[in-house]
Amino acid sequence: MNRRTRLTAAALALGLAGLTAACSSSTPTAATTPASSSSSSAPAISGTVTVFAASSLQKTFTSLATTFEKAHPGVTVKFSFGGSDTLAAQITQGAPADVFASANTATMQTVQKAGDTTGTPTVFVKNTLEIAVAPGDPKGIKTLADLTKSGIKVALCAKTVPCGSAAVKALAAAKVSLTPVTYETEVTGALAKVELGEVDAALVYHSDILGADGKVDGVVFSTASDAVNSYPIDVLKGSTNPTAAAAFEAFILTSASEQVLLAAGFQAP
Numbered sequence: 362m363n364r365r366t367r368l369t370a371a372a373l374a375l376g377l378a379g380l381t382a383a384c385s386s387s388t389p390t391a392a393t394t395p396a397s398s399s400s401s402s403a404p405a406i407s408g409t410v411t412v413f414a415a416s417s418l419q420k421t422f423t424s425l426a427t428t429f430e431k432a433h434p435g436v437t438v439k440f441s442f443g444g445s446d447t448l449a450a451q452i453t454q455g456a457p458a459d460v461f462a463s464a465n466t467a468t469m470q471t472v473q474k475a476g477d478t479t480g481t482p483t484v485f486v487k488n489t490l491e492i493a494v495a496p497g498d499p500k501g502i503k504t505l506a507d508l509t510k511s512g513i514k515v516a517l518c519a520k521t522v523p524c525g526s527a528a529v530k531a532l533a534a535a536k537v538s539l540t541p542v543t544y545e546t547e548v549t550g551a552l553a554k555v556e557l558g559e560v561d562a563a564l565v566y567h568s569d570i571l572g573a574d575g576k577v578d579g580v581v582f583s584t585a586s587d588a589v590n591s592y593p594i595d596v597l598k599g600s601t602n603p604t605a606a607a608a609f610e611a612f613i614l615t616s617a618s619e620q621v622l623l624a625a626g627f628q629a630p
Contacts, residue, residue, distance in 0.1 A: 406433055411459045413460070416464075417464055418462055441458070445522065460606050462594040463523070465590045473595075476598065483593060486619070486630055487591050488628065490531055508562055509539045515542065515560055541560075572625060
C-alpha cells in the first residue's frame, strides 16, 4: 500500500469518507465544498493544526479547513500563507508548524533535506501559468512576446518563488526575454498589481485568475506546459499535534478535496 493510499485510508477512518464535492464553479463555495460527515464514531482529535501553505492555496485551503473543522469540532486549523520559499526557510529555521503544502517540489525538498518532514511528501495537485491582464485585455496581450512591447508594464514573481521559477522556464521555452517593473515575493502580490492597474500584465497561476472573480482575464500561452508546478504536502517532524496534522493531510488527499481544488482551477496530480 503506497503512502497516499494509507493516508486516504486514515481519512476514512477519521470519518471523512462521506465527503463529496461538486465541480460546478471556479472557486470553492457551499456547492463545491465537501459536506461534513458525522464524527461520532471517529477517533477523537483535538487542538490546533498550524499549516504553512503556498499563497495560491489560500482560497481553497481556507474553505476546506472549514469543512475539516466541522467534521472534527475539537480541531482548529490555523494558516500561514506566503511564498513557498519564504515558508520553507521559516520551517528550517524552527518556526512552529504542523503541515507544509508547497507550490513546487523544489521548496519541499529544501525542507525534506533539512530533516523537517516526516516521510515522502505527496503531490496533491498541479498548477499552470497564465498571463493575467485587465478585463477585456485592453492592451491586446495575446502571447508572451507581447509582454516585451514598448510601454507594457509586467509583474513577475521573484525567481526564487515557485511562480517565478516557473515563469523563467516558460519565458525561456518561448525564447522571450523581458524585464519586469517589479518582482513580487508571492503570486498574490503579482496578481494584485494587475487588479490595481499598476501593471498591464503578470504571470500567475490559472487558479489565481479564476479566484480573482472577474477582476482580471487570463491569457493562455503555448509554453505554459513547459512550466507546470506540482504541489506536495507533508506533516512536519516538529509537529506538536501529529495525529491531527496527519488527519488534515489525509483529508487534503481525499478525492473529495481534490474535486474542490480542481473546481478552483488546479490540475490533477
